[in-house]
Amino acid sequence: MTILIALFGTLLVLMFIGVPVGFSMIGASVVVLGVNRGFTDLPLEMLAQRTLYGVNSFTLLAIPAFLLIGKLMNESGISDRVFNVARVAVGHLRGGLGHVNVLSSMIFAGMSGSAVADAGGLGPVQMRAMERDGYGRGFSAAVTASSATIGPIIPPSIPAVIYGALANVSIAAVFLGSILPGLLMGLALMAVVAVISRRRGYPVASRATLMEFAAALMQGILPMLTPIIIIGGILSGIFTPTEASVIALVYCLLIAALVYRTITLTSFWRICRETAIDTSALLLIIAGSALYAWVLARYQVTSQIIDAMSATVTSPALLLALLLLFILVIGCFIDSVPALFLLTPILVPLVTSYGIDPVHFGVAMIFNLMIGLVTPPVGTVLFTVQRVAGISYIELLRELMPFYLPLFAMLLLITFVPAVVLFVPGLLLR
Helix, strand or coil: CHHHHHHHHHHHHHHHCCCCHHHHHHHHHHHHHHHHHCHHHCCHHHHHHHHHHCCCCCHHHHHHHHHHHHHHHHHCCHHHHHHHHHHHHHCCCCCHHHHHHHHHHHHHHHHHCCHHHHHHHHHHHHHHHHHHCCCCHHHHHHHHHHHHCCCCCCCCCHHHHHHHHHHCCCHHHHHHHHHHHHHHHHHHHHHHHHHHHHHHCCCCCCCCCHHHHHHHHHHHHHHHCHHHHHHHHHHHCCCCHHHHHHHHHHHHHHHHHHHCCCCCHHHHHHHHHHHHHHHHHHHHHHHHHHHHHHHHHHCCHHHHHHHHHHHHCCCHHHHHHHHHHHHHHHHHHCCHHHHHHHHHHHHHHHHHHCCCCHHHHHHHHHHHHHHHCCCCCCCHHHHHHHHHHCCCHHHHHHHHHHHHHHHHHHHHHHHHCCHHHHHHHHHHCC
16 A cells, blocks of 8 residues: 555645646656666666557547547537527527527537537537526526536547546447436436526527427538437447547538538648647556556555455445545546546456446546536636636636536436446447
């Protein structure tokens, strides 16, 4: 356990002083190895091999593809078309544009798999429309922030790809296991929107005519087929999740360039460059986490944790409760992707030793970390929405308070009722 404390403590110190996460993981691993073996006797060639081994994965090719899809959706105006479809579908309900906000995020989640892409791309469209219809700016921002967390839940999902690769479990199973929790999460948020809208007397829009619905659907149907292509192709065995991400990217590019004609070579080159930068940052974290995981394995840290927990925690439910709180605290201080790389190598062997399904645990952990995106003090989505909305951090937090209730209720449901996660994979992957 001394190794774990030294490794984790060094990592936190490096991150606290501003060292990038990937370099922090490499640095912490080197420090622990150096202290135990002597800095003059470090196996430098082995360290380089282990670091590069982490990014030598066909599965991880899906990450830049999904990142580029999200940027392409925002750049080409597909976000606006998705919002219009949601508006004609549920805009007539009490708190209509709040429901539209949540529903459009659910649809967008099936295409981009990124919470920040949702908040930064679709978010401004959602908030402007809500403000024009008389909704408070703080409420609009709170709905946008909470609904953006659905992005990495409903497949395709970048965190699901990362977890599947790290835990060596089926990415298709994690995708399918996320569908029902994502839908329930959306419905729970819409219930809160309805209650608040009724209390505050927010307006009710007129029901869209059949012609208006058909026109909006015709404009948005092509990009909305993206998740069907991804999930359908994977389930039918036509292609793997990685291949599905590339096929979906080509499909979205063809729609944007040839059908809608809203993307130019200049703008495409720019978003490709942005994607390359984002991917490089992620790959650095992946490379660092590979060395970090190797150090854990070398000193049998995971085995020591399993032995220690087995002696004190006998119930899988109690273990899940303890891990739920632990991950929640970690998610408040560390962004979701670095947290996945930090925790997965340690926690997956632990939960499987208790007979907990790794797919169930993976979806619960991802959901837990998504709550961290809208929880102080780090809260990446919080800062994104606050900047876009132009409101104070305190005002956004105050408006968000009612939305934490369904988020935490859903977290408890997903964690302690495995069937919510495992029903769909069990039905479709037999």
